[in-house]
Amino acid sequence: MKAKRTIRFNIEDEAHLQRIVSVRLRWWIAIPVCLAVLAAVVALAVVIIMYTPLKTTLPGYLPPKERAATIQDLIKVDSLQRKYDVNQAYIDNLLTVLDPDRATGDSVKWAEKTITASKDSLMPTSRREKEFRSKMDERERYNLSILAPLAADGMIFEEPAPGYTFSHGCENSYTSRIIIPSGELIRTVMDGTVADIHFLPSTGYCMVIQHGNGFLSRWSRIGFPLVQEGETVVAGQVIAPTMSGRGRDAS
Numbered sequence: 001m002k003a004k005r006t007i008r009f010n011i012e013d014e015a016h017l018q019r020i021v022s023v024r025l026r027w028w029i030a031i032p033v034c035l036a037v038l039a040a041v042v043a044l045a046v047v048i049i050m051y052t053p054l055k056t057t058l059p060g061y062l063p064p065k066e067r068a069a070t071i072q073d074l075i076k077v078d079s080l081q082r083k084y085d086v087n088q089a090y091i092d093n094l095l096t097v098l099d100p101d102r103a104t105g106d107s108v109k110w111a112e113k114t115i116t117a118s119k120d121s122l123m124p125t126s127r128r129e130k131e132f133r134s135k136m137d138e139r140e141r142y143n144l145s146i147l148a149p150l151a152a153d154g155m156i157f158e159e160p161a162p163g164y165t166f167s168h169g170c171e172n173s174y175t176s177r178i179i180i181p182s183g184e185l186i187r188t189v190m191d192g193t194v195a196d197i198h199f200l201p202s203t204g205y206c207m208v209i210q211h212g213n214g215f216l217s218r219w220s221r222i223g224f225p226l227v228q229e230g231e232t233v234v235a236g237q238v239i240a241p242t243m244s245g246r247g248r249d250a251s
Helices: 027-050 053-057 064-098 106-115 128-150
Strands: 006-013 020-026 178-180 185-187 192-199 203-210 216-222 237-239 247-250
Touching: 006 027, 020 027, 192 216, 203 237, 216 237
Parallel strands: none
Antiparallel strands: 006 020, 178 247, 185 237, 192 203, 203 216, 216 247
């Protein structure tokens, strides 16, 4: 009769010479049992380390407060490094310009060597980028041709000033240019918010007002504005006079 191979596990108390536990298992049963016991021990160790203060003893462990402070310090160091690079570049440029021994054109050549271009800006347009651009063009074309006229339906625009006229060539455009006689007061056509006010020597003051449904009104060649940037205006409110001397247009 062939002897069957078995594995015996004994737990003994050597101090009292007593056998506490004795288990005999077949080898094809003993191997899965050993693996299960090993997995249970590993899982228990992981749970103890993750959910008990023992995790603080692990190498490289940082409490949440110290981790946040470390991230902030790294950000500050990176900002200081950038400031240092900018200042160092300024000093190098200044030393190059003040160098009495430099030849004509040295500063230009030196600047070309120190300026580094981003690799991403030199990469050709990928196929996915072209597809994304085409999709965006189609969507914007749909918004302009279909949604914009629908958004204007039912909206009432106030007259910007007495005696205003529309400029030629804006019938088939998505913008309308209005010519207002000089000496008149300009009124906003709809409720909105003043988004921008700036002055240009060639055209005088310019003002941009953001209205509802994505409409914008831009007024150029106007006098001193009577409203401030960020101010809310209502339809028919006077926002500025026209510049004196000749008719001014606004769009």
